[in-house]
Amino acid sequence: MISTYYLQIIILAGINIIMATSLNLIVGYTGQLSIGHAAFMSLGAYASAIATLHLGFPFIAALLFGAVVAGLFGVLVGIPTLRLKGDYLAIATLGFGEIVRIIFLNLQITGGAVGLRGIPKQTTLLWVIAAAIFTLFVLRRILNSRVGRALIAIREDETAAESMGINTMYFKTLSFGVGAFFAGFGGGLFAHYFRYIHPNVFGFMRSIEHLCMVVLGGLGNMWGAMLGAVALTAIPELLRAGAEYRLLAYGAILVLMMRARPQGLLGESEQTGGSIRRKIRIFSRGADTLKKT
């Protein structure tokens, strides 16, 4: 029998896989730097928790409700901000994330600064595995379609993509919306696992953590994002043995890992290439093109 502690870490890793792969769609495949993923997670978490507590939704409906709310916000935020490029987009998403957090901190219905207690525990390992597979499946379908190719074209060269007749604004917003949808989905699972939510864990450091997972795993590589999510969930827990040196080591590991594998754990380096089978190419290709933005 697996202990509750390990189960908890595995479930968190599963939720983080959903977070990282959905962020990878935005950052790794579409090339849009977002530092506000935790905000969408919190929107999903709060919306689904409120749906369960006040509207009496069954679990699956609450999850979807949270995801849809987050996705809608993704589109709403995406329309004005996706005109921005590179770091300007990053900072706008970061600002959005902080605004959402502060609003949740002050609203009555979200429990404000006290947090929301008494959410029923619904998330189980099975749910998380199913949700992660569902996420990966949908993302893979998107990436292997015309849409996926359009997104990658935008990443590679937005101007060129536009001149090829790709409606870049539409596809960027779509990618943002889908990413936010799954972030909200992950947030719903998160809320119904811990049975408690408070805005403070959805701050910008959480968004940065999601970004670290994606980059560490290898931008534009779904297996990489999964590996990154698992690694960054497990490492802080493994480091509990290090007591007060824990976060010191965590910081050093981030630096050393990037020094050792700048393209991410599963990212392709610029020199190699072509050895991976064509079929999984799009799903797991290393991207190193954010240099330009």
Add this chain to the structure above:
Amino acid sequence: MFIQQLVNGIILGSIYSLIALGYTMVYGIIMLINFAHGEIYMFGAFAGMILVVFYNVPFFLAFLLAMAFAGLVGLTVEYLAYRPLRRSSRLAALISAIGASIFLQNLALLIMGARPYTFPSPFIPKVYQTSFLTISKLELIILAISFLLMFALTFFIQKTKIGKAMRAAAQDMDTASLMGINVNLIISITFLVGSALGAAAGVMVGIYFRTVTPMMGLMPGLKGFVAAVLGGIGRIPGAMLGGLLLGVAEVMAAAYISSQYRDAAAFAILILVLFFKPTGLMGSFMQEKV
């Protein structure tokens, strides 16, 4: 009250400006968001506090030594965490910067402990009062030092040979190096100067708010970064303007909208500015080459 709040905002903003300058200088040259800048600011504040409190060094000397110390920390971070990644993707360097930031923060926590240290003001407390404005001597000194440093930096960048080389490297690193500029040296100098400015801000915040803690760099670091983007990242006058604007916006939001939404209002203004000026207030129009 309006004028009082405006002055409150300008003082806070001048500190943000100093922090933003460090971000913007580094970004201008190597396009890296130096996430560890907030921690360098904190190291500067600690160095100043330790020198003044434990070694009784005169304040202005301690101020300069703290700037020098933080400059060296900045150099070390650049050498260990950024230089190996200079040819890699920008995001890889960003993650490395985040790692460096976490490392430095926890290093300070281990060495100094979590309890806040008091950084006593070296000046005799004195408050000047008129009917519409109250300002203390300390605040006037902070304003004076910040503006002095900003002018000194502008002079350095515009008028000296090293400044010229920095501008050249910012424009095109490869061409600059072909022109005989030692780009590595220039990048090091940029980190040195940017970090020293961060330390200056750190020491001033230390005496203004009377405390120094290992966590003090987190929020000001973020705000400084936001200010740099607001002004147009990579632009030195932009960072100064962005910092002042952010400071004033924050204070006005707290005063006239709601203190509960102070930071939210500041960020909303940021997004609004970017909506109309997508490359920041002073950012150049981005010409994309096809």
Add this chain to the structure above:
Amino acid sequence: MKKYRLTMFIVLVLCMALLLTSGCSTQQAAPGTQEPEEGTVEETVDVKVGTVGPLTGGAATYGLSVSNAVQIALEEANENNEIPGVNLVQISEDSEGDWSKAANAFSKLIDQDNVNVIIGAVLSSETAAGGPIVMDGEVPTISPTSTATGLTEGNPYLFRNCLSDEVQASQLAEYAVTELGLKRFAILYTNNDYGVALKDAFEATAKEKAEVVAVEAFMDGDEHFRPQLTSIQQKEPDAVFVAGYYTEAAKIAQQAAEQAMSIQILGADGFYSPVLVEIGQDAIEGATFTAGFFSADPNPVVQSFVARYTELFGEEPDMFAAQAYDAARIVIEAMKQNGTDRQAIRDGLAETKDFPGITGLTSIDEEGDTLKEVLILKVVDGAFQRLR
């Protein structure tokens, strides 16, 4: 180059594997119990006591105080052999001030370390996240500092040892009006559960008897309070109630002085720390606040705790430390009375009645909340003085 990177990567993986296998080395046996000497046949059993709280991050100073104070209580119990045949071992876990990490810490203590009792967590959000976990795991838990309203309700395994925000804020408001003769109040509160609960209670009582002219908020860890203070100054109140912790309170006092605002500062138990006076200096002089602990209390138990804490950690204990020490003492008392297994400790905690702690007589009610007496202290010449 590629080879070098690969080697580095492998080295890293090996390092991590090493960390994994080296596992739970955090168990620091509290020193004190000597190894059983030759001849003594009596064998001691280790009983594990977990603590959860922020040891890193912005709230680290609070978590470290708690962990340090628990360490002292356990050491003392071991030295005096208070529970015969039992050696208390502390396992201290970090939450980074993040409640989801606190939840991980709770699970780890319960499942991996198999602790018998947990003292924690520190922040209310952390305890709220840990509550359902300790209930599922049936591990008695006592939080020394989480004051959020209703935290322990409906959870038979969760207790706490701290002043209630409602009680102290309304008592303070009453005292301010009747004893200090103040009429116009401003409130400046931290926008977290602690600040909000204090603000609500204070506002309710103060409004009945006097006037509340301004209510302003600030965020956890803010340093710049000038805009709020300027707004407050406009309303010309007699006193400002600062609902927050000592670092912020001291800075608020300093910045009020900076803008020539002389005003009576009121506060709650979050003020209680020597740091308040260190940072606040002259500006905090005269501040009046409620507290559960008073280090100048002549009671020998208080004096020995203060002396030992100062000797070990180089600073005077704050309110967090004092309450954590009492929480640990209450746990030890429960073990003495009922035994050391989880259920026995839980029942012992629930039965706590008039426990003579360093934070006053303490009883735990049927909901797991604490009943305590409220002291009122004042800063006079850089030291705390008891008013009531």
